[in-house]
Amino acid sequence: MSPIVVTGTDTGVGKTVFAAGLTAALGARYWKPVQSGLDEGGDTSEVARLAGLPPERIAPEAWRLRTPVSPHLAAEIDGVEIDPEALEPPVSDGPLVIEGAGGLLVPLNRRTLTIDLFARWGLPVVLVARTGLGTINHTLLSLEALAGRRVPVLGVAFVGEANDDNAATIAAFSGVKVLGRLPRLDPLTPETLAAAFAASFHIADFRL
Ligand SMILES: Nc1ncnc2c1ncn2[C@@H]1O[C@H](COP(=O)(O)OP(=O)(O)OP(=O)(O)O)[C@@H](O)[C@H]1O
Numbered sequence: 468m469s470p471i472v473v474t475g476t477d478t479g480v481g482k483t484v485f486a487a488g489l490t491a492a493l494g495a496r497y498w499k500p501v502q503s504g505l506d507e508g509g510d511t512s513e514v515a516r517l518a519g520l521p522p523e524r525i526a527p528e529a530w531r532l533r534t535p536v537s538p539h540l541a542a543e544i545d546g547v548e549i550d551p552e553a554l555e556p557p558v559s560d561g562p563l564v565i566e567g568a569g570g571l572l573v574p575l576n577r578r579t580l581t582i583d584l585f586a587r588w589g590l591p592v593v594l595v596a597r598t599g600l601g602t603i604n605h606t607l608l609s610l611e612a613l614a615g616r617r618v619p620v621l622g623v624a625f626v627g628e629a630n631d632d633n634a635a636t637i638a639a640f641s642g643v644k645v646l647g648r649l650p651r652l653d654p655l656t657p658e659t660l661a662a663a664f665a666a667s668f669h670i671a672d673f674r675l
């Protein structure tokens with residue numbers, strides 16, 4: 468089973484919540500290779516909570532950086548430099564969900580972007596996108612960048628309130644599949660997330 472990379476059109480679009488839903492639904496392991504902003508709590512603990520993961524289904528972060536800024540700068544503040552060439556997905560028998568930091572053109576150091584790492588891996592990518600105003604531009608730009616580097620794309624997963632024309636327009640211009648839409652959940656709990664994920668996505672789309 469191939470690992471799946473979860474990326475997004477921006478930071479804060481809902482990658483972690485989507486990744487938690489996907490990890491739970493697939494019975495997968497979860498890996499956040501580069502975490503910046505540990506001072507604010509990391510994505511791994513949030514996924515563990517939302518997906519109800521035991522420790523053996525969490526792969527430790529390769530880079531744990533304290534400051535909530537871009538990874539290249541967070542690393543500099545901590546006095547280290549990320550070596551993207553050394554980042555390899557952990558070997559896993561079963562499915563693995565990998566979450567990137569921020570969007571695709573986020574620098575890992577002063578020479579390498581997140582998308583360069585994904586291109587080297589060549590793993591299938593899910594692009595998480597907002598539903599509202601501005602998402603057509605951000606999503607189509609991200610898909611162009613992925614296509615330009617020949618990164619395989621499973622599809623777009625929207626997070627937010629329904630906006631059928633935005634989804635249809637993105638699908639029409641890009642030719643990329645819309646995998647579904649996770650609504651805003653209140654409360655956001657393991658139970659509401661599992662139910663909404665099952666209702667919003669076809670798990671077969673992610674069984675690779
Ligand atoms: N479907 C949802 N329902 C309710 N709240 C959500 C949902 N999706 C995301 N959120 C909330 O929005 C905020 C940003 O989401 P999230 O942390 O998943 O973004 P991200 O894309 O992973 O950001 P980062 O780039 O920092 O990793 C969080 O407070 C999260 O709980």
Ligand SMILES: C[C@H](N)[C@H](N)CCCCCC(=O)O
Binds near residue numbers: 478537570
């Ligand atoms: C700190 C934050 N939650 C993410 N981990 C990092 C987001 C980096 C975004 C950089 C940028 O696009 O300007």
Ligand SMILES: [Mg+2]
Binds near residue numbers: 484510566
């Ligand atoms: Mg996240």
